[in-house]
Amino acid sequence: MKARLLAITVAVLVFVPAAYSAVDAGGSMHAVKKANAGTTIVVYASGDVNVQNLWQNNIIPNFEKTNKGIYVKFVFSEHGTQDGTTLARIGAAVKGRHWPGIDLVDGGLVTTMALAGLDQPVSKATAPNIKRVNPDLLVPVKGAAIPYRGSSVVLAYDSNHVKSPPKTLQGLLDWIKANPGKFTYNSPNSGGSGYSFAETVVDSFLSPSVEKQMVNGYVPDLESNWKQGLDYLHSLNKYMFQGVYPNGNAAVLNLLAQGQLWMAPVWSDQSLSALKSGQLGSNIKLTQISNPSFTGGAAYLAVPKTAKHKKVLYKFVNYILSPTAQQMIVDVMSGFPAIDVKYMGDSIKQKFQDVSANTLRPTYSTKMGNDFKAQWQQTVP
Amino acid sequence: MVLPPVAVVAVFIGFPVGAAIAYTLGRAGGPNSTVALLAQRQHIVHHGVTTAAYREVLGNPHVRADLWATVWVTLVTIVVVVLLSWAIGLYLRLSDTRISRIVSALSVIPLFIPVVIASYAILTFYASQGFIKTLAYHLGWHSFPTLGYTLTAVAIGEIWVNVPFGVLMMSSGLNSVPNALIEAARDSGASLPRTVRSVLLPMNVIPTVIVATFTGIYVLGSFTVPYLTGPSAPNLMGVSMANFFSAFNQPQQAEVMAMIVFVLAVGIGTIYVWANVRASKRASITS
Known part of the structure; x- marks a missing residue:
């Protein structure tokens, strides 16, 4: 927290002149658009080309088609190379109560912005579709960023060998013991899918209040509660594939593809992409377990406090959270809808019916997660 | 003639190594302040040195x-x-x-x-x-x-x-x-x-x-x-x-x-x- 504030303060001092010039440029651009009797909103996104494709070729053109008079200007930073300067620019503008030249942000800097208090709280948003989002996802960002897509960890299984996949965590654990050597997960420190399995097993031994505190903050005193779950994971060693936990999400996908594993936890988007490209055969199916479900993560949108045209902007946000746009997230990047699947079209309901991820169960806070990985490495293998 | 290479080695190798040694001995000031700000489970002292980090690591089976x-x-x-x-x-x-x-x-x-x-x-x-x-x-x-x-x-x-x-x-x-x-x-x-x-x-x-x-x-x-x-x-x-x-x-x-x-x-x-x-x-x- 302190580090972030420090970074932002330094950035503010350095980039204030830049921000002013940005405000000028933005202002004149706005004037031009006004002459056309339309409204322009500026979206900044960072990430890989699949994110760029989602915005530039799908969400934005479709939104502009159905909302005449609203223009969306898209600024993209590949792999987030501009995130640092953009964060500084927004930080300076919000502190100086100016328009930062950006109205909507998608990228890794969003959570930093939310925790640093640069974002418009979601409670002030006028987008009705936000109510369809799982409210738990707002907690890690202190209610200041809007989850708009997600990816969850799901259970992949080889349908040639597994006819009726387990529906609950207990069912999965029983299956693992009944089929030694046919399941494993990647070491939690090397990828999120194995991490999610380990956390899910350990969570099943925790009281809801303890788990909640671990999701929302850093409480090292509570770590002794992990012991029972970690010991249980240790007892599963002899049922794991070669007693080993491969490094990296991709290593587990490879073992699944080779038929060496019959079941494993995998990321939804990564495995859906692999299924699409043929890296995983069509015999691999995905499902979600319950009691508890695997954890997931969301990508967030941020509205800087000093963004312009908020009413139009939230119209756009509302569109992003509509079933139409959420469908694009599923189709274009094999992502996960951020809204409850019950609001989605039938095809999506079908696609995710087994995954039934109407909630993305949140994972431990970052620091808690780091300690968890360390303790797993010390106790399990 | 020898000075520039020596200087390069001193700045780019000697200095980071010195800072790292100081950090392992519990000193979190100066060049170590950023890493110390974000790290977890550190052993930090403000005066003198401590071997607590070494004892922890070597004591870990x-x-x-x-x-x-x-x-x-x-x-x-x-x-x-x-x-x-x-x-x-x-x-x-x-x-x-x-x-x-x-x-x-x-x-x-x-x-x-x-x-x-x-x-x-x-x-x-x-x-x-x-x-x-x-x-x-x-x-x-x-x-x-x-x-x-x-x-x-x-x-x-x-x-x-x-x-x-x-x-x-x-x-x-x-x-x-x-x-x-x-x-x-x-x-x-x-x-x-x-x-x-x-x-x-x-x-x-x-x-x-x-x-x-x-x-x-x-x-x-x-x-x-x-x-x-x-x-x-x-x-x-x-x-x-x-x-x-x-x-x-x-x-x-x-x-x-x-x-x-x-x-x-x-x-x-x-x-x-x-x-x-x-x-x-x-x-x-x-x-």
């Missing part, structure tokens, strides 16, 4: 297991690489046929294959459905062990990666032994083993020491091979260090482990320096 695994894999790799490269180097020195030229070309091929690709190939090759196990099965050996994800696979990978350098060093060392010496020994009635023992071996000590020490230092700090082919635990220090540094967000502990590896490498380096000094002393006596 899992780290000790990793350390022993590292030492064993390093020793096995050194021995096998020296023997293999000696054998290949000797063969190339004493035989100039088409086959020997093919062998010499093949033995350096690993030099041109990225370590990531090689590690993945080794993992697949020795996996439970891999080539070796399938072959053993067809030959009637049904209980052939699966070597993928074991320390044996790590050692195989390290040997594979280090053999080309060994072969290049050994064959250039052996080639620098004058033919006249070998022929003189043979003319006086020495057998081939005797010639190798009494002429080639003593004249090729320095390349042997170089191969052994460089291989050792390389394996001590290696990451890719053990990360991809090794077991979950215990694994080599390189993997452990990376885990502590990034996944567990415990850079202080990672730096302590780096210090331990550094001390081991210094031990190996001392052997190298000692051998060189001895050789140059001998050279000055004989000349």
